[in-house]
Amino acid sequence: MDAKNVLKSYPEKARIFPEVYPSHTNLEQVTSKRNQLYTDERTPLPNWGTFFIELGRRIAEWGTGSNRLVVALAIPTRAYAAALTAFGVVLTRATLSNSHIEDTNKYFERLCNLSQGTPVTFFYKGRKFQGFYEGVDKISGQQRLRIRVESRETGGLTYLVPLEEAHKIEIRTTPIRNLPKKQNGRKFFTHSKFIEDIIGVEKAKSCFKKSQIDCILLGKRNILKKEITQTNFAGSPSFKKKGVLQDVLRVRHFFSTDNLAYRSEVFSVTARKRPRLSDSTIPFVTIFDGASSFIKWRDDWRSCHWIILLDRTEIHFQEAVDIVNQDYINRVDEEGIPNLPSRPPGVELVNYQEAD
Numbered sequence: 001m002d003a004k005n006v007l008k009s010y011p012e013k014a015r016i017f018p019e020v021y022p023s024h025t026n027l028e029q030v031t032s033k034r035n036q037l038y039t040d041e042r043t044p045l046p047n048w049g050t051f052f053i054e055l056g057r058r059i060a061e062w063g064t065g066s067n068r069l070v071v072a073l074a075i076p077t078r079a080y081a082a083a084l085t086a087f088g089v090v091l092t093r094a095t096l097s098n099s100h101i102e103d104t105n106k107y108f109e110r111l112c113n114l115s116q117g118t119p120v121t122f123f124y125k126g127r128k129f130q131g132f133y134e135g136v137d138k139i140s141g142q143q144r145l146r147i148r149v150e151s152r153e154t155g156g157l158t159y160l161v162p163l164e165e166a167h168k169i170e171i172r173t174t175p176i177r178n179l180p181k182k183q184n185g186r187k188f189f190t191h192s193k194f195i196e197d198i199i200g201v202e203k204a205k206s207c208f209k210k211s212q213i214d215c216i217l218l219g220k221r222n223i224l225k226k227e228i229t230q231t232n233f234a235g236s237p238s239f240k241k242k243g244v245l246q247d248v249l250r251v252r253h254f255f256s257t258d259n260l261a262y263r264s265e266v267f268s269v270t271a272r273k274r275p276r277l278s279d280s281t282i283p284f285v286t287i288f289d290g291a292s293s294f295i296k297w298r299d300d301w302r303s304c305h306w307i308i309l310l311d312r313t314e315i316h317f318q319e320a321v322d323i324v325n326q327d328y329i330n331r332v333d334e335e336g337i338p339n340l341p342s343r344p345p346g347v348e349l350v351n352y353q354e355a356d
Helices: 027-033 047-061 080-099 103-111 163-168 195-198 201-206 220-229 291-301 317-329
Strands: 067-075 119-124 127-139 144-150 158-162 169-171 217-220 264-266 285-287 305-311 346-356
Touching: 047 067, 047 080, 047 201, 047 305, 067 317, 080 195, 080 217, 080 220, 080 305, 103 144, 103 163, 119 158, 119 163, 127 158, 144 163, 158 163, 158 217, 217 220, 220 264, 220 285, 285 291, 291 305, 291 317, 305 317, 317 346
Parallel strands: 067 305, 217 264, 217 285, 285 305
Antiparallel strands: 067 346, 119 127, 119 169, 127 144, 144 158
């Protein structure tokens, strides 16, 4: 699929949200400091596409304390808007989590206090192993964490992990029934050259080793899958290191195997049952891709920030707008995100805070 044929400029439309828009930053100033995406060897992503990426970045960088942030946009078409916004969220959350990783001493102490038998994932020599935490040993005056990765029937191979390697251990959110008699480990995700072009080689090495849910997208799953997995982009005009948005978004159910680190999830707007994450985690942000997903599922995701993308051509557009405007009246704080990128023509935006 060719992105450059879809990413077009937006026409201006009549205002439907309250006249509220915070201070903004010129997009050219933004993209001169952040790496730009390209849709072919010569063409950078149009300004409106860069706007959605930068919107996702700003939301990922901003904290609201005890309140939830709500950002609602009226847009002429939904094509790529949710996928690019999610790209900005996940990319920024990945680099932030890498630079603000929990203090090693505190993390080691937290691991020491785990109950014996707690399931963990152990990263070692480019592979990841399922294991159990088996307590602490003291060797030559130094505490080491005992991580058993094989069945006791075959000797129960156990690694002794020192403090400086504590971050090679990840506490699992899913149980392990039994360990195998012999475990070779599975190769974990190695970053693509596309990611290197965007955030640099060093950050790319460590950003996507561990699973977490930064955002979920609620919309038409088949369309989102095509946009996320089938459209080529690049981080430089050479287009030699091209990739797809999935390289960063890492949507859990868009992988062909279940052993890769994921960062986001997509749920269908037409699902009959309430969409929920298998491990009951709370995402950082929910992106509603269209009026129908917002109207149908908004009450199920009130524990995280919201980004609401409303296509003006949708049948239920006005109904969704009325809900947003009513919620805006009942807001707890009008303060939103300062210095947002300047809006493209035809895009209307309101943002505010709601009580968690």
